[in-house]
Amino acid sequence: MIKVRRIGHATFETPDLDKQIDYYTHVNGLALIAREKSRAFLATKTGQLVVQLERADKPSCAKISFEVAPNEDFADMARRLTAVGIKSEVRSDAIPGLPKVLSFKDPKGTTLELYSEWSFPGRDYPVDGVGPLKLGHIAFQVPDPQAITKFYCDVLGFRVSDWIQDFFSFLRCGPDHHSVNFIRGKIVRMHHIAFECKDMSHLQSACDVLGRKKIAIIWGPGRHGAGHNVFIYHRDTDDQIVEFYTELDRMTDEELGYFDPRPWHVDRPQRPKVWDPAAAGLVWGPPMTPDFIRGRDM
Ligand SMILES: [Fe+2]
Structure with a gap:
């Protein structure tokens, strides 16, 4: 079994490269x-590559x-x-800080790129804008969550952290x-991409940045039950849902098999x-807005 350890970066295809660069640099x-002419690379303030943009006909997380x-x-x-x-x-696509990747498509058609060697570009x-610490997670809508969850666990070494009934799985690799x-x-399409903020105060600043830019918060602030992250969601210039979050549950010891004890947990451990x-x-917070649910086709 391959053992994936950490999420690296997401590549978005976009019909309007300039608009997306503007969003990622001045809002996100x-x-x-x-x-480059048809590509752009974006890093966190600490200098880690987290988003790659490529010009294409329609928006997608490719x-x-x-x-x-x-x-x-x-x-x-x-x-x-x-x-x-x-x-x-094996590909070498001149990606800053990523000299070599093993590239393949997962069963839902998303290209995955595995790497072991990297550097801060x-x-x-x-x-400017929010300035998240890192790329946290990417959620996909798929017709068969059981099958794709099994593939990520059996082939790529992910572990199931939680299920919501039988329709929503949460997988960890670290x-x-x-x-x-x-x-x-x-x-099949991306549901949302999530970036980690340092703490509640950083998340509050994120709300202020979105407010100043007249970008609607389409759900939140609130605390999820599964994962217990405090979250806000908005839509970027390509209508993709972007989450900023903090206080996500962490499992620091796989053998013990429980998440670090937190005051808001109902189960102990x-x-x-x-x-x-x-x-x-939701543990607390407002309900989803119609603009958050828009486009969902369960
Ligand atoms: Fe999320």
Whole structure:
């Protein structure tokens, strides 16, 4: 089994590269570290690549990169993918800080790029806007969340942190409660991308940034049950849902198998479980707005 350790960066296709660069640099708070004719690369203020933009006809999350253990052998990973019927190739696409990736498509058609070697393409960038700490997770809508969850666990080494009934899974590849999640829907598409803020005060500043820019908060602030993150959601210039969050549950010891004890946990200790939708969605906060639910086709 391949053991994915950490989410790296997301690649978005966009019909309007300039508008997306403007959103990511002046609202989201990332730094533009490289710009080509039809591609752009954005890093956090600490200098870690988290978003790649590529010009295309319509918006989509086309690729996600993941870090694997430093000793993972590319030929061996390729063999393990071949054994489950997946063709992969080693690519060097001149991505800042990422010299070599093993590229393949997951069963829902998203390109995954695995890497073991990387470097910070820069450091200590001054940023405008929110300025998140890192890329936290990416949620996808898929027709069969069970099947894709099984693939991510069996082939890529993810673990199930929680389910909401049988329609929404949360998977971890490191201490964070989830780095990917899958919600049932008729067509495959990204549901939302989430960036981590430092604390509640940072999240409050994020609300102020969105307010100043006249960008609606389409759900939140509130605290989820599953994962217990405090969240706000808005839509970017391509109508993609973007979450800022803080205080996500963490499992620091896999053998112990529970999330770090927190005052807001109902179960002591809090272990992975199947949630009832009402409790999983909100511990506190306002209900989802129609603009958050828009486009969902469960
Ligand atoms: Fe999320």
